[in-house]
Amino acid sequence: MSIYEISRRPRRLRTTSAMRELVAETRVSASDLIYPMFVADGLDGKREITSMPGQYQHTLDSLKAGAHDALEAGVRCIDLFGVPIDSDKDATGSVAWAEDGVLNRGIRALREEFGDDLIVMADTCLDEFTDHGHCGVLGTDAQGAEVVLNDATLEGYTRMAVAQARAGAHVVSPSGMMDGQVAAIRRALDAEGFTGVSIMAYSAKYASAFFGPFREAVGSSLSGDRRTYQQDPANLRESLLEAQLDIDEGADFVMVKPAMAYLDVVAKIAEFSPVPVAAYQVSGEYAMIQAAGRNGWVDLEATMMESLTSIKRAGAQQILTYFAVDAARRLR
Incomplete structure (x- = not known):
């Protein structure tokens, strides 16, 4: 018998696994997860991305096989990125809207294979397709400095989004952080009759060091950085403005994007957004957990699930993560 007068004992609700599950405030489900995948030209078979263990650049055949694995695990949305051969890249990224471009062929293959059973989301950005690796068209400003031209880039985004819709994308996802990109894409899609195609806006995309392994995944040609159009990691209020503008558009x-280092941003946007809020657990976040787990420094599976729970707890309704298939299997 305790000699202490303790009126509330929160530990009573932690006594067993069943009790903890009964009172859990946050639940991650497979239906919350979106699996980013990469389809690449010039491959004879799928190729592992060395800095992202367990992730691959895919051929069309291995892409479909990987998507089947995801769907069988309970993941019903794929976010697809295209990786062209270097000779297809040019200053404007024109292969991004070519009917036979690698990304549009990948979208078409998934829709033909799965119909509406799998949500096909397409990355709508030019960085994989430009020979300079930036997310838009290069030019000079009034002072003669080289910059990514905002309004000239929007034309490429609209052509890319319409091409993706024609290929069968259910969702387009503009990620270049150009001002006005959502409004321009919405107008273009509607004008072509694609009123049912959704837009997932990369509203708060930071110029983050956590993107490092992704550059290998897409064969990036970038020299320099993207700090003139992606957000400064020091800023929060700016993200609220960006999200509100995208909602209005x-x-x-x-x-x-990223997710784990920006949970405060996720939470703040979730407080006011009338539309679903997603967060992207990016390549560097995935790679760090993989590296620590494979070295025995952390429990890989437990850390994976804790990280996803934290993102959901912060307010994300959808989580883009390279752990999607593994996590979905774990949840089952």
């Missing part, structure tokens, strides 16, 4: 989802 017609975004169906807003997204924060």
